[in-house]
Amino acid sequence: xxxxxxxxxxxxxxxxxxxxxxxxxxxxxxxxxxxxxxxxxxxxxxxxxxxxxxxxxxxxxxxxxxxxxxxxxxxxxxxxxxxxxxxxxxxxxxxxxxxxxxxxxxx
Numbered sequence: 693x694x695x696x697x698x699x700x701x702x703x704x705x706x707x708x709x710x711x712x713x714x715x716x717x718x719x720x721x722x723x724x725x726x727x728x729x730x731x732x733x734x735x736x737x738x739x740x741x742x743x744x745x746x747x748x749x750x751x752x753x754x755x756x757x758x759x760x761x762x763x764x765x766x767x768x769x770x771x772x773x774x775x776x777x778x779x780x781x782x783x784x785x786x787x788x789x790x791x792x793x794x795x796x797x798x799x
Contacts, residue, residue, distance in 0.1 A: 716746045717759050736765055736773045741798070744783065750797035753785070 696705040720743050743751065743759060753774075760770035774796065777783045781799050788795045 713751070713755060716743070717755070717762075720746070720759055720763075733769075733773055736760065736770050737777065739763065739765070740770070740774060740777060740783070740796075744796065744798045747797065750786070750788070750795040752788070752792075753794040753796050756796060 693704060694706045694708050695702040697703075720739065739760065740756065743756065756774070757767045757770065761767050774783065778785055778796075783796050784799050786795050786797075787793075
């Protein structure tokens with residue numbers, strides 16, 4: 693279900709097959725534009741941190757990899773930067789349930 697904000701109140705707007713994550717990833721793609729093989733570390737840090745702002749409860753690490761790749765960033769470089777952010781205690785990695793995979797969120 694999609695809602696719109698009408699004078700501070702949620703009002704039904706429409707139906708969609710997309711998940712919340714799809715809208716956030718789409719907005720991140722628009723915000724960052726499609727890159728072509730860029731490895732600018734500051735851009736990747738900004739991508740990671742701004743995306744995590746949209747997901748205070750955390751996002752699957754694989755979804756972050758897919759987003760970076762769809763924007764033209766190297767997944768291996770994105771993962772390296774993510775490890776550096778973890779070591780700097782700016783983000784946390786945690787396991788989501790028994791088979792949920794790894795999640796990341798802001799510290």
